[in-house]
Amino acid sequence: MPIQPFATGVPGLDEILGGGISQNALVFFVGRPGAGKTVLASQILFHAVQRGAPGLLLTTYAEGQTKFLEHLRPFSFFDEEAIGSSLTLLSLPSRVGSNMDVAAAALVKAIRESGAQVVLLDGIQSLADQFHDPSAVRRLLAALAALLSYLNVTLLITLTGLTRDELTTQELTTADVVIGLDFGVDGWRHTRRVEVLKQRGRAHLSGFHSYTITSNGVQIIPRLEARPLRESEPRPSGRVPFGLPELDQLLGGGVPAGTTTLLVGAPGVGKTTLALYWSLAAGAEGGTTVFLSFDERLPDLRAKAVVFGMPLQTALDADAFTFLYLSPVDLNPDEAAARLLAAMTPKTTRVVIDNIRVLVQSLGPRAHDYVMALSSHLYTAGITTMILLEITPFVGLQFDVEHQPWGLLADNIVIVQQVVALGALRRILAVLKMRLSAYDATLRELLLDGQGIRVLSPPESVPGVLTATASNTGLTAPPEAASPTS
DSSP: OOOOOBOOOSTTHHHHHTSSBOTTOEEEEEEOTTSOHHHHHHHHHHHHHHTTOOEEEEESOTTOSHHHHHHHTTSTTOOGGGBTTTEEEEEHHHHHTTOHHHHHHHHHHHHHHHTOSEEEEOSGGGHHHHHTOTTHHHHHHHHHHHHHHHHTOEEEEEEESOTTOHHHHGGGTTOSEEEEEEEEEETTEEEEEEEEEEETTSOOOOSOEEEEEETTEEEEEOOGGGSOOOOOOOOOOSEEOOSOHHHHHHTTSSEETTOEEEEEEOTTSSHHHHHHHHHHTTGGGTOEEEEEESSOOHHHHHHHHHHHTOOHHHHHHTTOEEEEEOOSTTOOHHHHHHHHHHHOOTTEEEEEEEOHHHHHHHHGGGHHHHHHHHHHHHHHTTOEEEEEEEOOTTSOSOOOOTTOGGGGGOSEEEEEEEEEETTEEEEEEEEEEOTTSOOOOBOEEEEEETTEEEEEOGGGSOTTHHHHHHHHHSOBOOOOOOOOOO
């Protein structure tokens, strides 16, 4: 029967490891200086100690552990009371001496005397100079690896180096788990990426994953493309309406349930207002909405709701509307996905993302794979999604999604633009595409005013406006209604 792994206590790490760290494993944390190797390994050690597993910390500071503890004390996972009781601190150089022949025995003795079940050896490569033998550390690790099961101990080791460097990999042959931490620079900002290079006996999430270091320690954010899909929900059926009669008529009753609608338009044309109106309609059906924004904050939405008479506060009070805001500055796309997926509950029926261009720009070459993965997660959950996309104003109502990442999300496309017709600036709306569904592709006028949000029927628009717009854009105007006689 396979031994169950133990939880590391590091947010996201157990997920990328496929459950945690195996007991009696030899685990390496490899990376450049400043990558956070010691913080990550110490966080795991303190978590194990706090849950009843005696620990042993062997540091390379020959003068004592004062400096090491000063580095760890600011982190919230640090437990002062554990030091000297459930967590033993020893100097690694003083224990092993300079004789390789007795080093392994000395370490085994220290582990057995402490009764430790989890041991951290911090910076073990510094012993190479002490032994005056470049291969001594590798032989020491091999000896310890052979004794781990006998000692019933999990051994955590930090190693400075590059995970794919030949000199570094020579030290990793005995490892059960190798976790690489990459600390670099992308343009003007630091980047941190972690990967599981090796794990015996259990599958892990492949590729790089981002991580942060805060006062709480290390937090890992799994890459969206590697996240396993949740169990598929039954496919929803029917239509998901806006609650705007004329627009819902264009859509054949609303957008098809379980599909993704791309709502496209220029800045200030009313995309967010329309999406908010649509998202609040979920409460009337017993569902909830998650609204993820990179542009507008909750006070902005509250102001819109007041102006246009939308029941946003009622939905917030009833937990029918969840709002998430992420700053577009130094945006982490995987954090955005993680927060969105975590906010979705079994009651969630609608999701709004405003706006997808911000997300795509932060992704670079990952954009297509990420968007496809995002689409798969939303599809599996049975969510009806609305994605907002900002485009250039006054370029007409034609919109081409070919070769663009957001094209993968375009089951349906609704466009709203400002156009000049009959000497006035007007908002014009059209449905450009609907997946496997009939729809009305003729133009309509959108009004946002003191009377609220309205999509006008053809007779309600000023005569000639829709015809003039169709002539300028190449789209189709509805048949002009006869003017009423006086």
